[in-house]
Amino acid sequence: MAVRPRPLKSAESKPPARVNVGIIGTGIGGAHFDGYSKLKNVRVVGLVDVDPARGKSVAERWGVPVAHAFTSHQDLLSLKELDAVSVCTPNYLHAQIAIDALNAGKHVICEKPMAATLAQANELFNVAKKSDKVFMMGYNNRYRGDTQLLKKYIEAGELGDLYYGKCGWVRRHGAPGPGSWFSTKSMSGGGPLIDLGVHALDLAWWLMGKPKPVSASASVFNLLMPQEWERLGRPGTMDVEDAAVAHIRFANGAAVLLEVSWLLHTPKESFYCQVMGTKGGASAEPEFRICQDKHGAEVDLTPRAPNIGGHPAEIAHFVQCIRTNTQPLSTAEDGLLVMKMLDAIYRSGESGKAVTIR
Ligand SMILES: NC(=O)c1ccc[n+]([C@@H]2O[C@H](COP(=O)([O-])OP(=O)(O)OC[C@H]3O[C@@H](n4cnc5c(N)ncnc54)[C@H](O)[C@@H]3O)[C@@H](O)[C@H]2O)c1
Secondary structure (H helix, E strand, O other): OOOOOOEOOOOOOOOOOOEEEEEEOOOOHHHHHHHHHOOOOEEEEEEEOOOHHHHHHHHHHHOOOHHHEEOOHHHHHOOOOOOEEEEOOOHHHHHHHHHHHHHOOOEEEEEOOOOOOHHHHHHHHHHHHHOOOOEEEEOHHHHOHHHHHHHHHHHOOOOOOEEEEEEEEEOOEOOOOOOOHHHOHHHHOOOHHHHHHHHHHHHHHHHOOOOOEEEEEEEEEOOHHHHHHHHHOOOOOOOOOOEEEEEEEEOOOOEEEEEEEOEOOOOOOEEEEEEEEOOOEEEEEOOOEEEEEEOOEEEEEOOOOOOOOHHHHHHHHHHHHHHHOEOOOOOHHHHHHHHHHHHHHHHHHHHOOOEEOO
């Protein structure tokens, strides 16, 4: 894995021989459970879901003591044996729960996005920065076998200087139900941009070497979802966008184009991510391909990357960071910078002007 571990600021007491974790939120939390269950000397000792019936049934399925299926994260955090948590709740709860967990002396992996708002992300960043515990963003696409291999090509200089990224996640029909937390801005922070775009943008930005973002110019739409829900006769809050396009500029002169939708009259769903440099380009999605010109001819490589899934690999990395007291590949600062880009895109969509990112 293309990771350069850096020790956390001050070494904590000896890392635990066995890592005891808790999972907060049991939707995508299931993928975290699968990751932990593949690792030696790691035990899921508790979980939290506000829905007690769901918490109990998931605990039974996962083999977690039902007495440790809590409805409040504070009860989980009070378990003495707990070392770490996965924060897998709706977006608006990420920052507060992660802050509570760090303050309780627990390591944290936080699902994407870092928070529902930039203000919440800043609060979490400030706590994570001062903490001796591992804080890791769950940017699972960075940990896949193919993206890790592509990163090696890039770091070896084989694509030259990367100056253009083109990425997006476009769904023709893929909007959540009316009234769900996903479609309620106060809970989600936004629609497909913060839900799907965060994956595509983070992947392109990380592959490009995490250049400093300086501005965003965007158009943000909400034209089809209100029509669709009226047609379906399904009431409920839906105050987020259904599509967005953005142009992000970076201090080194590079740029990223990003496109997202939950609902769009487009031929089909696509998740794509391409990065282009002075010596070659590559696509990480929808297929792994390297494109170069050599001796006056176009050359495409389709390396056979190891078949390693992002979720199990990110969980293994999180546990490794706990054991070795090192900074993860996806840091709190990465979470904050991606939130700054998303926030600037939303503000540009509202104002119709380019927005400076500080
Ligand atoms: N990395 C990925 O590929 C990926 C995929 C899906 C979702 N996510 C992220 O994971 C998070 C959860 O998404 P989801 O799809 O699992 O949502 P979901 O609605 O399916 O599940 C969320 C769960 O959290 C529970 N919950 C709500 N409030 C809670 C609280 N205060 N404490 C504990 N549990 C609480 C809900 O009852 C529900 O069971 C979101 O931030 C989402 O962006 C990431």
